[in-house]
Structure formats: structure tokens, C-alpha cells
Amino acid sequence: MGLNLKDLVVREKTTLEAFSNKVIAIDAYNAIYQFLASIRGPDGLQLSDAEGRITSHLSGLLYRNVNFLSLGIKPVYVFDGKPPSLKTAEIERRKQIKMDATIKYEKAIADGNLEDARKYAQQTTSMKDGMVKESKQLLTYFGIPYIEAPSEGEATAAHLTNTGQAYASASQDFDSILCGAKRLVRNFTNSGRRKIPNKNTYIDIVPEIIETQKTLESLELTREELIDVGILIGTDFNPNGFERIGPKTALKMIKQHSRLEDIPQIQEQLQEIDFQQIREIFLNPEVAEIDEIIFNDIDYEGITNYLVKERSFSEDRVNSTLNRLKKALEKKSQNLDQWF
DNA sequence: CAACGAAA
DNA sequence: TTTCGTTGG
Incomplete structure (x- = not known):
């Protein structure tokens, strides 16, 4: 993979x-x-x-x-x-x-x-x-x-x-x-x-x-060049990569020619994949724009109820795990308090 | 994978 | 205390 x-x-x-x-x-x-x-x-x-x-x-x-x-x-x-x-x-x-x-x-x-x-x-x-x-x-x-x-x-x-x-x-x-x-x-x-x-x-x-x-x-590559190296090796969008080309050869080829289109040895195989679109997926991917990433308070009881009552986790284990977390967080806030 | 507990 | 095999759900 x-x-x-x-x-x-x-x-x-x-x-x-x-x-x-x-x-x-x-x-x-x-x-x-x-x-x-x-x-x-x-x-x-x-x-x-x-x-x-x-x-x-x-x-x-x-x-x-x-x-x-x-x-x-x-x-x-x-x-x-x-x-x-x-x-x-x-x-x-x-x-x-x-x-x-x-x-x-x-x-x-x-x-x-x-x-x-x-x-x-x-x-x-x-x-x-x-x-x-x-x-x-x-x-x-x-x-x-x-x-x-x-x-x-x-x-x-x-x-x-x-x-x-x-x-x-x-x-x-x-x-x-x-x-x-x-x-x-x-x-x-x-x-x-x-x-x-x-x-x-x-x-x-x-x-x-x-x-x-x-x-x-x-x-000594640009990101565009590294993407082409990746395509030569094989990505999720061309899983097999190119025949007999591993990371080393791929790097050498791109260093020498800069772009897939300019590597003479691979032109025939290059026709078989939509390399322009693969480049596009990496270069301009569809992404989520997020306003603010919000961390909420921990609902300890919610965790316990869900895992123990609904999913058969051992109550002792879950409790001791959550207690470990509580302790660690208390210690953190104590360290922070010392600044004030 | 990560916690647990017995053994070293 | 650290290491290692076993268990967790």
C-alpha cells in the first residue's frame, strides 16, 4: 500500500x-x-x-x-x-x-x-x-x-x-x-x-x-518534481508504478529530465495513465476549509458508559485508564498555575 | 496496539 | 526496575 x-x-x-x-x-x-x-x-x-x-x-x-x-x-x-x-x-x-x-x-x-x-x-x-x-x-x-x-x-x-x-x-x-x-x-x-x-x-x-x-x-527537487517521482514509483492512482522503476531510478530520471513528459524511456507507458490528473490530485486536492478547531471538555462518564455498558469493556480497566488521564491533566494545570 | 502482571 | 509473554473484548 x-x-x-x-x-x-x-x-x-x-x-x-x-x-x-x-x-x-x-x-x-x-x-x-x-x-x-x-x-x-x-x-x-x-x-x-x-x-x-x-x-x-x-x-x-x-x-x-x-x-x-x-x-x-x-x-x-x-x-x-x-x-x-x-x-x-x-x-x-x-x-x-x-x-x-x-x-x-x-x-x-x-x-x-x-x-x-x-x-x-x-x-x-x-x-x-x-x-x-x-x-x-x-x-x-x-x-x-x-x-x-x-x-x-x-x-x-x-x-x-x-x-x-x-x-x-x-x-x-x-x-x-x-x-x-x-x-x-x-x-x-x-x-x-x-x-x-x-x-x-x-x-x-x-x-x-x-x-x-x-x-x-x-x-534538490521542487514539489512538482517530487510528485512526478512519486508517480514513477507508483501512487494509489497508478498502483503499479512504472516497470522496473523504483525510488532510486525514479529520482535519477526526474533529476535528469524534470518532468514525466521529458523522460524518453517511459513515454509508451506514460500514455496508459492519466498523469495530468494524478498530479492535479496532489497539487490541488479537494479539501475542507475549517473555521476553528474546537476541543471540548472530556465527558468521562460518557466514555465509561459507552465502553462499559454498551461495548463490554472492563469497568476497572476503563476507570483506571481515565484516572490516569485525569491525574496527568491535573498535573498539567498545576504546572500552568505556577506561572501565575 | 497498548496494558497488565509475572518473572528476571 | 526492567523485560517479556499474555490479554484485552
Whole structure:
């Protein structure tokens, strides 16, 4: 999925604490999808409530937002609207991957291979409308604002970093960079270690920040040129990219010729995609204009009632989690009081 | 993914 | 106190 700019961009390690008192636009789909994919039991089944409805997204949002708010981070979630029509091929491709994974999952279960079962189950992850509604409901109890983007959430999140309404956009995808986000944060979480699938080794996952300006300067490219590099590698709007062209070759070609139209080797393949329109999606995306991003008071009782009474969360766990948040916020206001 | 609790 | 395997819903 997504665009492989990993090896080209300038990435700097950072910490969650560095984002204290800053508004961060979070790609809601990206975040929730990751919760749904990873918050599972050993057999690959997601968490669910007494009625069998999935709750992994709610669990993820609960703990992560408590951590954000405890650190004084101000998250604003940006939800996707209608995908651009050029995305249909990519959406089909993802659907196919899920169907293949479903078959592999069933086989792994039949074979009693739990590790494979979990891996393939993760690949079958899909987000239902109800989950989006439920996530918005929980955010509302938290007093955390969310925005409905007219089209791609990434684009509106990027836009907020340019109007100054957000400090950075948080997502795992590099699309934000092509969308023109001033700053992108990846791994926007404080969970340290993560297991490498199938191996007994762990790697440290730390938040990293990508400043678009620094990246462009270091690559000596304009944003328009970087977008063309992206198209060569492959974006959601031309998922396969160009044959035998990876990040390295793509960069070299654009450095040499500046524009897709001027690269002799690719002209035949270039006819097959609507590259003008792809550029347009990144350069002039449809975005939401927001007057003011408002953070409301936390409705602790609302959170507890919803999660415990309606979604089968453990009362003890929810209470102790919320108490942790209350304590952290009290401490913050005490620190603030000392200035007066 | 993040919290929890047992073990080191 | 830190590390690691397990559980959460």
C-alpha cells in the first residue's frame, strides 16, 4: 500500500513529548485501520463485545487518545470522504488482496497454524461504516474534534498544516508529502518495541518527523518534481508504478529530465495513465476549509458508559485508564498555575 | 496496539 | 526496575 518514499525523504527521530501543546491532524482511516489490523488475539480474531461486534478500533482509540491528551497533544481526526475516481483500481486491488488472504486464513486455521492465521487475518481487515460512526462517537465523548474531508483525508490533513491550524499531519503513508503537508509524523505512538513477523527479533518503533521543505532541499527537487517521482514509483492512482522503476531510478530520471513528459524511456507507458490528473490530485486536492478547531471538555462518564455498558469493556480497566488521564491533566494545570 | 502482571 | 509473554473484548 501507498507510496514508497521511505528511502528518499529526510526522516528525523523524535518523541511524542515533542508534540505537547501542538495540534496534530490524524489520518483517521489510517489510524483506525491499523487498530483493526493489529488489535487481535493469537488466532487473529479481533476484540468484540457481548453482541459480537468488533471493538478493536475502540480499544485502540481509547488508549492512544488517553496517551495523547495526557501529554498535552491535541489530536484532530480527519475522516475520508469520497475517494477520487482514479482510485478505483487501487481499491479493487486491495479488495482482491483481502479475498486471497481470506482463503489463506481459512487454510491456516484448518492446519492449526496460528502464526500464519494471524498474519492472513490481518490482511483481511476491512473497515465498516458502523466503525467510523462508533469512532466518531468515542472521539466526541473525549471532546476531540474531527473533520469530514470531502475526498482524501490525507489532503485535508495536509491542508491544515499549511493554514497553520495543525503543526503536522500524522499518518503512515507518504502521500501527505505529495499532498503538500508541511510536516508528516510517522509512528505517532509511544509503544517502543514491535516484533518482526515470523522472527524472534524486535525493532524499536519511534516517532519520526519528515519536514517536506528539508526533503525537497536535500533531494534538490521542487514539489512538482517530487510528485512526478512519486508517480514513477507508483501512487494509489497508478498502483503499479512504472516497470522496473523504483525510488532510486525514479529520482535519477526526474533529476535528469524534470518532468514525466521529458523522460524518453517511459513515454509508451506514460500514455496508459492519466498523469495530468494524478498530479492535479496532489497539487490541488479537494479539501475542507475549517473555521476553528474546537476541543471540548472530556465527558468521562460518557466514555465509561459507552465502553462499559454498551461495548463490554472492563469497568476497572476503563476507570483506571481515565484516572490516569485525569491525574496527568491535573498535573498539567498545576504546572500552568505556577506561572501565575 | 497498548496494558497488565509475572518473572528476571 | 526492567523485560517479556499474555490479554484485552
